[in-house]
Amino acid sequence: MPKILDRRTFCKNLALASTAGLAAAGGAPALAAAGLKLGPSKPFSFDLLKARAKTMAGEAYRGPAMPSPDVLYKIDYEAWGRIHFNDAYALYAEGPNRFPVTFFHLGRFFKKAVDIFVAEDDTAREIIYDPAYFDMPENSPAKALPKGAGFAGFRFQEAKDSPKFDWRKNDWVAFLGASYFRAIGELHQYGLSARGVAVDTAVADRNEEFPDFTQIYIGPQSGDTVTVYALLEGPKIVGAVKFLMTRGEGVVMDIDQSYFLRGDIVRFGIAPLTSMYWFSETEKPTAVDWRPEVHDSDGLAMWTGWGGRLWRPLNNPPHIMASAFSDTSPKGFGLLQRDRVFDHYLDGVNYERRPSLWVEPKGDWGKGAIHLVELSTDDEIHDNIVVMWVPETPATAGSEFTFSYRLHWLADEPYPTPLARVVATRLGNGGQPGQPRPKNVRKFMVEFLGGPLNDLAFGTKPELEVEASRGKFTDYRMIEPVPDGVAGHWRVTFDLAEVEGKDPVELRAVLKQGDKILSETWMFQYHPF
Structure with a gap:
């Protein structure tokens, strides 16, 4: 280049x-x-x-x-x-x-x-x-x-x-x-x-x-x-x-x-x-x-x-x-x-x-x-x-x-998707606050905004479908609205463990409600430390 x-x-x-x-x-x-x-x-x-x-x-x-x-x-x-x-x-x-x-x-x-x-x-x-x-x-x-x-x-x-x-x-x-x-x-x-x-x-x-x-x-x-x-x-x-x-x-x-x-x-x-x-x-x-x-x-x-x-x-x-x-x-x-x-x-x-x-x-x-x-x-x-x-x-x-x-x-794509869009991706140490953080566990937080998420009935949560090319997801998983008062703004959090070696891991996540797709598909390449 x-x-x-x-x-x-x-x-x-x-x-x-x-x-x-x-x-x-x-x-x-x-x-x-x-x-x-x-x-x-x-x-x-x-x-x-x-x-x-x-x-x-x-x-x-x-x-x-x-x-x-x-x-x-x-x-x-x-x-x-x-x-x-x-x-x-x-x-x-x-x-x-x-x-x-x-x-x-x-x-x-x-x-x-x-x-x-x-x-x-x-x-x-x-x-x-x-x-x-x-x-x-x-x-x-x-x-x-x-x-x-x-x-x-x-x-x-x-x-x-x-x-x-x-x-x-x-x-x-x-x-x-x-x-x-x-x-x-x-x-x-x-x-x-x-x-x-x-x-x-x-x-x-x-x-x-x-x-x-x-x-x-x-x-x-x-x-x-x-x-x-x-x-x-x-x-x-x-x-x-x-x-x-x-x-x-x-x-x-x-x-x-x-x-x-x-x-x-x-x-x-x-x-x-x-x-x-x-x-x-x-x-x-x-x-x-x-x-x-x-x-x-x-x-x-x-x-x-x-x-x-x-x-x-x-x-x-x-x-x-x-x-x-x-x-x-x-x-x-x-x-x-x-x-x-x-x-x-x-x-x-x-x-x-x-x-x-x-x-x-x-x-x-x-x-x-x-x-x-x-x-x-x-x-x-x-x-x-x-x-x-x-x-x-x-x-x-x-x-x-x-x-x-x-x-x-x-400023934006000319033909925006009607689905919810990914607006942020963040990585951190795995585990839960107030508890010892386990080694070699990575936390992923992904924010989605708009689309069908605007129309979810009160008390209804979207469903998370997530996959990884290797490693194992822990039991920790959270789906919640972002507490900023913005309608249709949700975030999902999950931990990935048991990743051996330095080769990249391909991750994929999407929000659904039954068979209905609510969001675009998030695809991320994670490079282990």
């Missing part, structure tokens, strides 16, 4: 930095403005891009340009942070299009240049990099880069006619680094990321590959929707991707992908999501940090093809863990931030406002599995969580894949 220096500052800068982009010069009247340098006009369409990707899959991998590596190395995080795009050059700062586009500069941590084009009326013209587009100190090492060096990425600013935001200071989508991209949610905050594809994430004896968006085509805008096309390339894969991105309460992206494989891929990840989970109320080492919780996401939600609703709280495991949840034609899955209480974080980087990200498949994705990869981390600057769909069909050299899906960057 890639590591980004000072990740919390980077995320904050995405949301708060004053930015601007290029304004077109020459070409169609819609692009006419002072300062922009454009290359010659060339034919362009998504079909042409897909055809090019297919041809490239039969050619040797070349990869994106890295101009003047010695200069780029000198543009460290501090120097990079002093380079600001001049809003006088913003693409679409003038004219009818609502969302201006701004650009990221190259640097030590973003060395690969992406070619960026403006696509209109079946043609495209490259935007030629010029250092004049950026404000930077006179002694900035970036001044030594050659003209035409390229950009690291781009972002869409808020609408020029927005009654809420100044477009020069606020953006809503950013593409930066490999095939990573992110958007703000309903609470106007960046958090987790998505990427074009995942190649051999957490596969033994294989290095993970991070294909790059090597070419970006900024297409037309219509109302609240912008269009972007991308050429993706890596040693084992070439692809063409189309994004229709709509700015509403949050952000919704309709994505169409065509991939052509150069080599065999063991774990071929579709719609990969990348997030950070350090610790939460579930458990944390004593005094590891002053804050109660630190995470961009706290759980994986799944809506299976057979209609099941599953919730898997995230872990910061002692070593890398990969879990697979087999399914056929899933209805959706996503990494969510359910805990929205500021006092649970106490941090000015707004973890309580981080977006939830939901994947809604389009068409029949067939058989496969939702894979969850969890890495150990000791700080919040590292992304350590990956979720993706891995098709059952082998991803072998010469194969072709097409997938379409919708990403919802919101």
Whole structure:
């Protein structure tokens, strides 16, 4: 997994930095403005891009340009942070299009240049990099880069006619680094990321590959929707991707992908999501940090093809863990931030406002599995969580894949379950208060809220169904309403004993009333001490 220096500052800068982009010069009247340098006009369409990707899959991998590596190395995080795009050059700062586009500069941590084009009326013209587009100190090492060096990425600013935001200071989508991209949610905050594809994430004896968006085509805008096309390339894969991105309460992206494989891929990840989970109320080492919780996401939600609703709280495991949840034609899955209480974080980087990200498949994705990869981390600057769909069909050299899906960057999942939802998971020492605590017994407390629990008759308790892959449940078990006066808020507590060894234990719990399911299914991976 890639590591980004000072990740919390980077995320904050995405949301708060004053930015601007290029304004077109020459070409169609819609692009006419002072300062922009454009290359010659060339034919362009998504079909042409897909055809090019297919041809490239039969050619040797070349990869994106890295101009003047010695200069780029000198543009460290501090120097990079002093380079600001001049809003006088913003693409679409003038004219009818609502969302201006701004650009990221190259640097030590973003060395690969992406070619960026403006696509209109079946043609495209490259935007030629010029250092004049950026404000930077006179002694900035970036001044030594050659003209035409390229950009690291781009972002869409808020609408020029927005009654809420100044477009020069606020953006809503950013593409930066490999095939990573992110958007703000309903609470106007960046958090987790998505990427074009995942190649051999957490596969033994294989290095993970991070294909790059090597070419970006900024297409037309219509109302609240912008269009972007991308050429993706890596040693084992070439692809063409189309994004229709709509700015509403949050952000919704309709994505169409065509991939052509150069080599065999063991774990071929579709719609990969990348997030950070350090610790939460579930458990944390004593005094590891002053804050109660630190995470961009706290759980994986799944809506299976057979209609099941599953919730898997995230872990910061002692070593890398990969879990697979087999399914056929899933209805959706996503990494969510359910805990929205500021006092649970106490941090000015707004973890309580981080977006939830939901994947809604389009068409029949067939058989496969939702894979969850969890890495150990000791700080919040590292992304350590990956979720993706891995098709059952082998991803072998010469194969072709097409997938379409919708990403919802919101405060919550777009299609909430009518069942009670898990709102907290906590671990502690087993046994009962006032009595000696038995060794090697672990207590689990799970809170459920809402749904059918709101309608339980007074004096009626839900029933707990709980299972473990190994170990034995003790006689201790409690089911009770949480004494906070909130209707439909229940908690269950149980102890697990006789767990030998350090291998993880898979736990499953659900609330029922007879044959009626009352809650989503809680699925937890417990790592014995």
